[in-house]
Amino acid sequence: MDPLGDTLRRLREAFHAGRTRPAEFRAAQLQGLGRFLQENKQLLHDALAQDLHKSAFESEVSEVAISQGEVTLALRNLRAWMKDERVPKNLATQLDSAFIRKEPFGLVLIIAPWNYPLNLTLVPLVGALAAGNCVVLKPSEISKNVEKILAEVLPQYVDQSCFAVVLGGPQETGQLLEHRFDYIFFTGSPRVGKIVMTAAAKHLTPVTLELGGKNPCYVDDNCDPQTVANRVAWFRYFNAGQTCVAPDYVLCSPEMQERLLPALQSTITRFYGDDPQSSPNLGRIINQKQFQRLRALLGCGRVAIGGQSDESDRYIAPTVLVDVQEMEPVMQEEIFGPILPIVNVQSLDEAIEFINRREKPLALYAFSNSSQVGVVKRVLTQTSSGGFCGNDGFMHMTLASLPFGGVGASGMGRYHGKFSFDTFSHHRACLLRSPGMEKLNALRYPPQSPRRLRMLLVAMEAQGCSCTLL
Amino acid sequence: MELEVRRVRQAFLSGRSRPLRFRLQQLEALRRMVQEREKDILTAIAADLCKSEFNVYSQEVITVLGEIDFMLENLPEWVTAKPVKKNVLTMLDEAYIQPQPLGVVLIIGAWNYPFVLTIQPLIGAIAAGNAVIIKPSELSENTAKILAKLLPQYLDQDLYIVINGGVEETTELLKQRFDHIFYTGNTAVGKIVMEAAAKHLTPVTLELGGKSPCYIDKDCDLDIVCRRITWGKYMNCGQTCIAPDYILCEASLQNQIVWKIKETVKEFYGENIKESPDYERIINLRHFKRILSLLEGQKIAFGGETDEATRYIAPTVLTDVDPKTKVMQEEIFGPILPIVPVKNVDEAINFINEREKPLALYVFSHNHKLIKRMIDETSSGGVTGNDVIMHFTLNSFPFGGVGSSGMGAYHGKHSFDTFSHQRPCLLKSLKREGANKLRYPPNSQSKVDWGKFFLLKRFNKEKLGLLLLTFLGIVAAVLVKEVSSVSAWLPIVWDVRSPCAWPPHLGSEARLCLAATTSRK
Numbered sequence: 005m006d007p008l009g010d011t012l013r014r015l016r017e018a019f020h021a022g023r024t025r026p027a028e029f030r031a032a033q034l035q036g037l038g039r040f041l042q043e044n045k046q047l048l049h050d051a052l053a054q055d056l057h058k059s060a061f062e063s064e065v066s067e068v069a070i071s072q073g074e075v076t077l078a079l080r081n082l083r084a085w086m087k088d089e090r091v092p093k094n095l096a097t098q099l100d101s102a103f104i105r106k107e108p109f110g111l112v113l114i115i116a117p118w119n120y121p122l123n124l125t126l127v128p129l130v131g132a133l134a135a136g137n138c139v140v141l142k143p144s145e146i147s148k149n150v151e152k153i154l155a156e157v158l159p160q161y162v163d164q165s166c167f168a169v170v171l172g173g174p175q176e177t178g179q180l181l182e183h184r185f186d187y188i189f190f191t192g193s194p195r196v197g198k199i200v201m202t203a204a205a206k207h208l209t210p211v212t213l214e215l216g217g218k219n220p221c222y223v224d225d226n227c228d229p230q231t232v233a234n235r236v237a238w239f240r241y242f243n244a245g246q247t248c249v250a251p252d253y254v255l256c257s258p259e260m261q262e263r264l265l266p267a268l269q270s271t272i273t274r275f276y277g278d279d280p281q282s283s284p285n286l287g288r289i290i291n292q293k294q295f296q297r298l299r300a301l302l303g304c305g306r307v308a309i310g311g312q313s314d315e316s317d318r319y320i321a322p323t324v325l326v327d328v329q330e331m332e333p334v335m336q337e338e339i340f341g342p343i344l345p346i347v348n349v350q351s352l353d354e355a356i357e358f359i360n361r362r363e364k365p366l367a368l369y370a371f372s373n374s375s376q377v378g379v380v381k382r383v384l385t386q387t388s389s390g391g392f393c394g395n396d397g398f399m400h401m402t403l404a405s406l407p408f409g410g411v412g413a414s415g416m417g418r419y420h421g422k423f424s425f426d427t428f429s430h431h432r433a434c435l436l437r438s439p440g441m442e443k444l445n446a447l448r449y450p451p452q453s454p455r456r457l458r459m460l461l462v463a464m465e466a467q468g469c470s471c472t473l474l
Numbered sequence: 475m476e477l478e479v480r481r482v483r484q485a486f487l488s489g490r491s492r493p494l495r496f497r498l499q500q501l502e503a504l505r506r507m508v509q510e511r512e513k514d515i516l517t518a519i520a521a522d523l524c525k526s527e528f529n530v531y532s533q534e535v536i537t538v539l540g541e542i543d544f545m546l547e548n549l550p551e552w553v554t555a556k557p558v559k560k561n562v563l564t565m566l567d568e569a570y571i572q573p574q575p576l577g578v579v580l581i582i583g584a585w586n587y588p589f590v591l592t593i594q595p596l597i598g599a600i601a602a603g604n605a606v607i608i609k610p611s612e613l614s615e616n617t618a619k620i621l622a623k624l625l626p627q628y629l630d631q632d633l634y635i636v637i638n639g640g641v642e643e644t645t646e647l648l649k650q651r652f653d654h655i656f657y658t659g660n661t662a663v664g665k666i667v668m669e670a671a672a673k674h675l676t677p678v679t680l681e682l683g684g685k686s687p688c689y690i691d692k693d694c695d696l697d698i699v700c701r702r703i704t705w706g707k708y709m710n711c712g713q714t715c716i717a718p719d720y721i722l723c724e725a726s727l728q729n730q731i732v733w734k735i736k737e738t739v740k741e742f743y744g745e746n747i748k749e750s751p752d753y754e755r756i757i758n759l760r761h762f763k764r765i766l767s768l769l770e771g772q773k774i775a776f777g778g779e780t781d782e783a784t785r786y787i788a789p790t791v792l793t794d795v796d797p798k799t800k801v802m803q804e805e806i807f808g809p810i811l812p813i814v815p816v817k818n819v820d821e822a823i824n825f826i827n828e829r830e831k832p833l834a835l836y837v838f839s840h841n842h843k844l845i846k847r848m849i850d851e852t853s854s855g856g857v858t859g860n861d862v863i864m865h866f867t868l869n870s871f872p873f874g875g876v877g878s879s880g881m882g883a884y885h886g887k888h889s890f891d892t893f894s895h896q897r898p899c900l901l902k903s904l905k906r907e908g909a910n911k912l913r914y915p916p917n918s919q920s921k922v923d924w925g926k927f928f929l930l931k932r933f934n935k936e937k938l939g940l941l942l943l944t945f946l947g948i949v950a951a952v953l954v955k956e957v958s959s960v961s962a963w964l965p966i967v968w969d970v971r972s973p974c975a976w977p978p979h980l981g982s983e984a985r986l987c988l989a990a991t992t993s994r995k
Contacts, residue, residue, distance in 0.1 A: 020827065022851070061917035069926045091870035102868060107853055109876070186877065198672055205668035208661065208682070210881040213675065231907045238914055275915040285915035360487075373904055384899060388574055394901040403569055405558035406898035411576070412653065416677040418896070431883065433856035433871035434849060435864055439840065442698050445861075449705055450742040450752035452528035460532055471535075472512050473527055 011168050015138040018165040024136045033133045036161035038075045051149035057288035071126040078134040085425045101436040106429040108136035110186035117191045118147035119246040128189045131424025138166040145173050212417030216338045217365035221251035222355045224372035224379045232371045233267035239397025241322045244287035245342035249367040249398040254346045255355040272322045281319050289318040298341035304334035356386045364412030366390040390414050479650045485632035486605035505542045507628040518616035524755035534590040545601045568901040573894040575603030577653030584658040586713040588614035595656045598889025605633040612640045679882030683805045684832040688718035689822045691839035699838045700734035706862030708789045711754040712809040716834040718862050722822040725815035732775040739789045756785040765808035768801040823851050831877030855879050
């Protein structure tokens with residue numbers, strides 16, 4: 005008795021029967037997702053509040069609206085994306101039909117994380133369904149309340165012959181990964197990313213891995229500290245810092261640090277009041293394990309702002325650390341919490357060198373008044389990262405026309421908007437030749453001779469090919 | 475091995491490989507190498523595969539030269555940043571995708587087309603600005619040696635190096651960390667490569683293989699069909715990853731097909747095939763014996779002659795082949811063409827779908843509906859209808875597999891994209907901080923509504939868009955002046971959804987608009 009195996013077999017059979025191919029079917033699935041979001045908004049808000057103490061604003065803007073936006077975009081563009089893409093032809097293929105066919109892979113596994121449990125589940129799901137795949141969803145067991153809704157409510161809105169939710173922890177996920185999928189989409193930590201890719205290798209399953217890292221935030225001396233403080237603080241403390249693209253640490257000169265600290269304090273007070281723990285706008289840490297991990301990091305360097313914590317509430321105050329050393333734990337792992345270390349550098353060169361010594365991050369930020377040229381551009385060209393934003397935080401994520409993904413240890417592959425559709429599709433080269441034109445083809449047949457070769461070169465437009473054989 | 479890789483990485487970190495001019499220079503040098511040392515290259519490959527130099531030229535060298543020329547022509551455009559559509563929140567910002575090199579790329583070549591299958595990926599990796607370690611196949615010894623000798627003479631010796639060796643050396647190499655691994659070869663080793671890559675989270679492109687089916691409909695010109703199939707099947711003695719592996723057709727067609735292929739073989743290779751300079755040999759004894767074993771118990775319609783001393787296997791056709799026999803269980807990669815009779819196209823489609831997704835699929839028919847159906851109801855890396863192999867030659871196609879035939883693709887721009895990181899960039903300014911007040915806590919319902927508006931609305935490029943912009947300019951100005959109840963006096967009933975690009979020139983007009991409507995602070 006292998007219920008999981010049975011589920012997968014059922015989904016595969018539905019796929020082979022061609023159920024997910026027609027545009028109408030896919031559109032119906034997407035519309036179902038849209039209705040799921042609209043009809044269960046309060047339920048979802050409540051669950052997000054229970055899991056992460058998310059405010060209505062955060063839930064709406066970073067979870068529901070983003071997901072809704074992707075659904076709408078996919079519905080609007082589905083048929084255009086599905087169309088065969090004509091490609092330029094050469095002389096030999098002039099009379100042929102040459103196009104790229106976008107095909108679903110088949111059975112897709114989406115493994116979602118807990119920090120944006122709705123967004124990071126639904127957005128890839130939109131892409132996978134739009135591309136015509138059958139989907140197995142493994143939501144995170146850590147964001148329990150949202151998991152429940154995804155397991156019990158979401159399936160009611162999509163065709164269940166082509167969709168299944170599998171629940172469980174690391175052990176169950178490991179078992180899941182032993183089975184064969186046609187594509188695996190994973191969002192989570194690099195450590196687990198390696199496990200996923202290793203499991204995928206056994207079946208030669210292609211993967212997209214949306215991982216993480218320490219996203220540096222360079223602040224130039226030529227900046228208005230208050231503006232910078234507003235922007236950095238907002239993106240750092242959003243969702244209590246549990247964001248894969250949050251600015252992880254600041255790099256700036258000691259002089260800039262002096263100006264930033266009071267600005268940050270002012271921002272934090274304005275955002276969350278004098279007692280951030282009572283602010284409805286500050287999230288909580290997802291669970292005890294993460295809380296304990298973060299609390300230990302508070303011992304690094306020196307607390308300049310915040311530093312308070314409350315275990316019973318899994319609350320950590322918006323914190324800024326200074327005098328932080330590179331080898332301390334807070335600079336060795338992705339923080340994923342409301343703690344912002346400031347590391348001093350003496351120059352832009354030193355900052356760039358610091359960044360390049362480390363793993364490529366998922367996002368990189370640089371703040372400077374000389375925005376269009378100079379400092380920001382220099383940071384951009386001399387570093388690598390998944391994405392980049394100059395003079396703000398992860399705004400680049402809100403643009404579906406920009407691909408979202410990592411590079412190096414921060415991940416591989418990308419999605420959002422059309423990139424999702426393309427990620428979950430196999431791009432199949434199709435050349436339909438006419439039975440005629442056999443005379444031209446004859447050039448390629450043996451027996452070969454210098455004359456034949458010369459004519460072949462002409463036919464292949466291989467000008468400027470001087471061949472010693474001729 | 476570790477030292478070699480470190481040396482290449484240091485060279486990459488120096489930044490030398492990034493400037494466009496450098497990349498073009500290297501590609502031009504590569505081109506010169508191919509032209510100046512043509513004789514050496516042709517000789518080496520010809521020796522490895524007992525191939526005529528003409529065939530080496532037309533099968534390998536032309537493709538390489540064509541690819542280099544294509545890169546040289548298009549690279550200047552490809553390296554530039556590509557602006558993208560913006561939304562309301564980002565309308566005044568620069569948003570674009572900037573291609574960047576990945577770093578150090580490992581290319582593991584194959585032995586069947588040892589030159590093109592190593593150099594064509596190399597061209598892409600260089601074009602994308604990477605440093606490259608090339609590991610040619612040890613089975614095509616002469617080509618491996620000539621690449622090790624020639625590449626350092628023409629290319630930057632620290633950025634692009636050749637490492638030769640067998641399984642042991644490759645295993646050692648795979649323990650090192652790369653920024654992309656490009657492997658051409660078989661499925662079994664493909665898994666090993668991907669598993670090794672997983673340890674470092676290295677993305678991979680795997681160009682593997684499979685059994686590429688070839689369906690022949692009764693409604694077709696069998697003469698032409700058989701000529702094309704004969705050409706594609708026996709080229710390189712069947713050692714082509716996209717060769718038609720086996721034929722599916724109705725039983726009644728078998729005899730004709732056999733006859734016509736036999737005639738074509740005679741036309742191509744003469745009466746005494748062994749003497750034909752256009753007919754190649756099997757790469758080594760191990761493969762020779764492997765292919766021979768596939769003939770056991772089969773009905774040989776014609777061919778079947780072999781000569782171990784020269785590793786010669788005659789062009790062979792098998793009929794009434796049982797799908798459960800060995801020849802239908804593995805990729806043949808040799809000059810044996812099994813015909814598996816099927817009742818009709820339905821059975822053919824089921825047959826194909828019961829098996830692993832192949833690298834290529836071929837279907838011959840005058841009936842376009844049938845061809846369409848075959849494509850719609852199956853999957854494969856690529857398809858050529860009414861011919862074989864040819865989709866490989868059009869570099870506007872991404873060339874690659876799916877399922878167990880591989881992942882990723884290359885050729886032309888697809889090579890450039892494969893070896894690049896397409897980095898999304900958003901450049902904002904530190905001004906207009908007032909507009910950001912909408913997003914900052916403390917939050918309220920009106921902020922939620924505004925948040926949704928800005929996230930979900932888009933603009934079109936007509937005059938209406940400009941007008942809208944002006945209004946929004948006023949809004950922004952108001953926000954800067956910190957008027958709280960914005961929603962009170964702005965009737966938002968515009969439906970501005972339109973998936974049009976935000977042309978750059980309009981961007982600057984927009985800025986002018988905003989400047990005109992925003993008072994100086």
